[in-house]
Amino acid sequence: MSCYHRGNIVLKKDLLSLLDLQKDDYEQLFKRAIQLKERYAKGIMDRILMGKTLGLIFDKKSTRTRVAFETAMIQLGGHPIYMSTQDTQISRNEPAKDTARVLSRYIDCLAMRTFDHALVKEFAQSASIPVINALTDAFHPCQILSDIMTIVEKKGGYKNVKIAWVGDGNNVANSWINAAAVLGLQLSVACPDGYEIKQDILDNAFETTGKKDVILTNDPKDAVKDADVVYTDVWASMGDEDELSHRIKAFQGFQINKDLLSHAKTDVMVMHCLPAHRDEEISEQVLEDKNSVFWDQAENKRHMHKAILEALILKEK
């Protein structure tokens, strides 16, 4: 987790990008999320966040992330407060630094979903409580944490698992790059010409960790060759919708369908953060496969969010 210090004292931790975590932090989060999931399944109620409050400020739509954070907080004995930006004074131009300082006097943690990543950073710098990035145009760290948790559950770990990203070089892809850099994942990324991962994202990830194992290509067949996991996401993210018709042309050949998957391992696991656009980035047939893990992925967000909330709210040392 990234930490804010005054002298030698750690004031608080935030989760803004997956470069904020050390390898040990990832391992602890996977272990704890799986443990909390098992305990919940047995009916054990871990009320470890009793009396704590999570604020959620969302500028963009959400089904999974919002509900997973809210239910995670409730099941841990705490309370979520959802605030759409339109209903707060932010929409009347109250500065982020003022809102962040005020909310820090009421709540114990803030999850934010917005467009500009710089805004989440600004909140984190001014808040005295932990701030979680619940998706920005740049990153979606909580998503990839729960997705790797799903890989750990289904494949017994993430080492020696060949992961292929096929699609847009977007916020979710950027978070895969960050995770790959810290964990040393075997990651191949195929994006159409003009939609690749930005150079600054790659430089930042690999400068931080010193590793450079990721394969980058414009050919989806190259990326999925012998893959254990194939991952995709929408071709036009929130904010890019007006480019969709142009993107549909540019992304031809990048749909995850049975033909493309024939190049992967026979037991390939297909993943998608959802929401999915049927017969655009993924075929209806693949999406509706009875052995698919998409719904487990979605469920695991709740368990992973619990582990993140616990780590940030209770372990501020």
Ligand code: CP
């Ligand atoms: N995967 C994901 O973040 O979904 P939502 O946009 O519904 O939160």
Ligand code: NVA
């Ligand atoms: N890349 C997508 C992810 C949605 C969960 C978007 O930003 O819209």
